[in-house]
Amino acid sequence: MMGYTLFYSPGAASMAVHWMLIELEVPFKTVLVDIDKSQQRHQDYLRLNPSGRVPTLVVDDVPYGESVALMLLVAERHPGSGLVPEPKTAHRAEWLQLTLYIANTLMPAMRDWLYAAKDGDPDGAAAVKALAEKRISSVWDDFETRLRDGRQYLMGNAFGTVDMLAIMLMRWSRHMTCAATARSVLRAYIDRVCARPSYRDLNERECLSGWPD
Ligand SMILES: N[C@@H](CCC(=O)N[C@@H](CS)C(=O)NCC(=O)O)C(=O)O
Known part of the structure; x- marks a missing residue:
């Protein structure tokens, strides 16, 4: 399925990625991974994120981890968002x-x-x-x-x-x-x-x- 699916846990490292998707006003889906219930260790989740960490962002069917990397990736996919200084600009x-x-x-x-x-x-x-x-x-x-x-x-x-x-x-x-x-x-x-x-x-x-x- 094309688009974004964010596997998140409330307040976890997924929060900044979630916020960015909201700021961008792009369509996305979310799936709750309840860390309090150790759902990040569930086999189905480990297939997406072998380190058992939250977040995972599925981008066009491919899962990726690491919150900061996800934000850089999303920024790259939405140039002109204003949320990052564009390449080769002053800041x-x-x-x-x-x-x-x-x-x-x-x-x-x-x-x-x-x-x-x-x-x-x-x-x-x-x-x-x-x-x-x-x-x-x-x-x-x-x-x-x-x-x-x-x-x-x-x-x-x-x-x-x-x-x-x-x-x-x-x-x-x-x-x-x-x-x-x-x-x-x-x-x-x-x-x-x-x-x-x-x-x-x-x-x-x-x-x-x-x-x-
Ligand atoms: N460097 C990772 C850190 C991810 C991370 O540590 N996530 C925590 C939640 S904030 C987690 O998954 N904890 C569950 C665990 O380690 O079992 C990132 O930024 O995505």
Whole structure:
């Protein structure tokens, strides 16, 4: 079947991809993979995503994983969306740098915090989480530095993929000592971005509530 089918779990790494599809106003289907019920380990899902991780995006019948890669792929398929700086334009290199920074630095630290006891030794989880919080805090410092010049979004005054990723990950920090909402500059950014109708739509579709408020 042509088109997009997103395998998602509410609030998981699928969230930013889901948001992007909503922003693009393209037709897509969703299939719930309930992580709380370990559905990501079901044989049928592992055939699509052998690592047993969410999300998977089926594009024209072919399944792909990795949320950031999915967003880059979708951006490539919808040139002119305004959600990314187009190739060879002024902000493209900065956008690539920020995208990979989020994928390489922030996302692994989030995983370490959230899965410290499950992926690793439960006895060492506190130390892993403490290091993860340091790494996450230093990314929040960087984001605050960017936003302090009065820009609306991380890349300037154009909302885009990095904002959807950043907001998803800031939401994940809600139970951490380094919760993004505790920082005034980030809080103002979060409130601004989360006021978008697409974010409200996303929350309704994923039955999420309670963040940022
Ligand atoms: N780097 C992956 C991370 C995916 C990931 O860790 N997803 C989590 C949910 S946020 C998951 O599938 N957890 C279930 C598990 O690991 O068993 C991506 O961005 O897609």
